[in-house]
Amino acid sequence: MERVENKSACKVWCSYCCDSHQSGTPEEVDCRWSLPESNTSRWKNSGDHWSQHWDWKGDRPRFGTKRFATVCMCLTIGARVVMACRDMRRGEKAASEVRRSTGNGNVVVRQLDLSSLASVREFASKLSATEDRLDILINNAGVMMCPRSLTEDGFETQLGVNHLAHFLLTMLLLDMLKSSAPSRVVNVSSIAHVGGKINFEDLFYNKTPYDSLVSYRQSKLANLLFSRELARRTRAYGVSAFALHPGVIRTELGRYVETRYPLLSALLRAPALLLMKTPKQGAQTTIYCAVTEGLEMHTGCYFSDCKLKEPAPEGKDDLAAMRLWDFSAKLVGYNEED
Ligand SMILES: NC(=O)c1ccc[n+]([C@@H]2O[C@H](COP(=O)([O-])OP(=O)(O)OC[C@H]3O[C@@H](n4cnc5c(N)ncnc54)[C@H](OP(=O)(O)O)[C@@H]3O)[C@@H](O)[C@H]2O)c1
Numbered sequence: 001m002e003r004v005e006n007k008s009a010c011k012v013w014c015s016y017c018c019d020s021h022q023s024g025t026p027e028e029v030d031c032r033w034s035l036p037e038s039n040t041s042r043w044k045n046s047g048d049h050w051s052q053h054w055d056w057k058g059d060r061p062r063f064g065t066k067r068f069a070t071v072c073m074c075l076t077i078g079a080r081v082v083m084a085c086r087d088m089r090r091g092e093k094a095a096s097e098v099r100r101s102t103g104n105g106n107v108v109v110r111q112l113d114l115s116s117l118a119s120v121r122e123f124a125s126k127l128s129a130t131e132d133r134l135d136i137l138i139n140n141a142g143v144m145m146c147p148r149s150l151t152e153d154g155f156e157t158q159l160g161v162n163h164l165a166h167f168l169l170t171m172l173l174l175d176m177l178k179s180s181a182p183s184r185v186v187n188v189s190s191i192a193h194v195g196g197k198i199n200f201e202d203l204f205y206n207k208t209p210y211d212s213l214v215s216y217r218q219s220k221l222a223n224l225l226f227s228r229e230l231a232r233r234t235r236a237y238g239v240s241a242f243a244l245h246p247g248v249i250r251t252e253l254g255r256y257v258e259t260r261y262p263l264l265s266a267l268l269r270a271p272a273l274l275l276m277k278t279p280k281q282g283a284q285t286t287i288y289c290a291v292t293e294g295l296e297m298h299t300g301c302y303f304s305d306c307k308l309k310e311p312a313p314e315g316k317d318d319l320a321a322m323r324l325w326d327f328s329a330k331l332v333g334y335n336e337e338d
Helices: 015-023 069-076 088-102 117-130 157-179 212-237 255-260 262-275 284-291 318-332
Strands: 049-053 080-085 107-111 136-139 183-188 239-245 302-304 307-309
Touching: 069 080, 069 088, 069 284, 080 088, 088 107, 107 117, 117 157, 136 157, 136 284, 157 183, 157 212, 157 239, 157 318, 183 212, 183 284, 212 239, 212 318, 239 284, 284 302
Parallel strands: 049 080, 049 136, 080 107, 136 183, 183 239, 239 302
Antiparallel strands: 302 307
C-alpha cells in the first residue's frame, strides 16, 4: 500500500512503454512511470485479492534480472497475492524474496499441482475457505514441448496442465469471481496458437503420433478459445476474460526444446537472447490485462504488447470454443450445477 502512495518512485510498472520492448532491447527498461490514477484507483486500497499461477523460478539459474516479475508488480500496486506453487518450500522462499523487494508483505503461498485435478480441487476449496474475495485470477503456469507423458488423471500433459487444470480451477472459483465482480480472468496463451488445431477426435494423441510442438499449439489455442467462451458466459455477471501472448521471454519454458535440439539451441541462444524480453518486460501484458480500466468492453479478446491484437482465425472459432468447453467440462468432471 505504501508503495502505491509513492507512485512516482515506482520502477516496476512499465506497460505504457512497451513499444520500446519491440525493438528487442535486452536491457531492462528503467521505467519510473507510475500507473495513471485511473488505473490504480480501484485496486490500491481495497485489499483486492489476486491469485496467480505463479511463474516460480526456484533455485535454477535465471536469465532475467527481475525475478518473480508478475507477482512483484501485483504487490507493488498494492494487491494481496495468493501464489499457487507446486513446491511449497521453494514457494515460501520466493515469497520472502518478493516481500523484501516490494515492501508489501501481503502475499501467501498455497500448494497447487496442475497435473492433478485432486490438487486443483483442494487448492480451490482452501482458497474459497480462506479468502473473502477474488478480483483477478491469472492462469499463467504452463509447460512447453515436453516429451509425451500423462497427468495423474490420464490427460496428455500439455493439454492437461496448460488448459484442463486451468479450466477446472476457473470453474471452481467462478462463484468467488462473480461475487467479487467486476473481476477478471487472465489466461496466458501464446502466439503459438497460430496454426493450432483442437484435435477433438484424439485430444491426447492416443492414436495420432505425438508431436510436442503440435500439442503445445493445441494447448495454447485452447487457452484462447476458453477465454472467448468464458467471456460469452460470464459477461452478464461482470466477470471478464482475456487471453494474451506475453512475448518471447528469457525464462525456463524452453527447457525441453534445449534437451531435444541441444546443438541448434546453443547456436541460436546468443542471437536469440538479444531479441527476447526480460521476465519483467514479459509480465507487462499480463498486468495490463489485469488492471487496465475499461478493458471490460474487450472481454474475450486477445492481447499482445499491451495492445488488442487480432488472433489467428482458429482463435476466433466460436463453434470450436463451445465444443471445447463441453469436452473440457466432461473430462474434468465439472457439472454446471455443482
Ligand atoms: N517464455 C516465453 O517466451 C513464452 C511465450 C509465450 C507464452 N508463454 C507462456 O507464459 C506462461 C509462463 O511461462 P514462462 O515463460 O514463465 O515459463 P517457466 O519459466 O517455465 O514458468 C512456468 C511455470 O509453470 C509452472 N508449472 C509447470 N507445471 C506445473 C504444474 N504441474 N503445476 C503447477 N505449476 C506448474 C512451473 O513451476 P516450477 O517452477 O515448479 O517448474 C513454472 O513456474 C506459460 O503459460 C507459457 O506458455 C511464454
